[in-house]
Amino acid sequence: MHENEIAGHIMRSAFKVHTALGPGLYESVYEAALTHELRKLGLLVETQVALPVIYDGIKLEVGFRLDMLVEQKVVVELKSVMELAPMHSKQLLNYLHLSHLKLGLLINFNVSSLRDHIIRLVNGL
16 A cells, blocks of 8 residues: 555544544544544554664664654654644654654644644655
């Protein structure tokens, strides 16, 4: 399955979760609900995936974790904040760079309308 198709499933599922739960909950609640919805679609979803940093030929376990990795192709970074900050996009871009993956979605659930709060980021563009 192509990254764009996976992203479409993620976005539709995120809208479904947001419609059902609304804003104001912890990020972990949205993560669990979105994981459930994506797995119902038959997608492979990993949560809290450790992401090491390779420096000078050694693997540094520094505590980076991907919120979600879908089909081993799309990184999903979830937030439940009043407003996304530029550092949130930088965080996702760093995760894409470190994981050598192409596509990531940054989703902020703590909003009244999810439509303008899903940011699609592409590694290398």
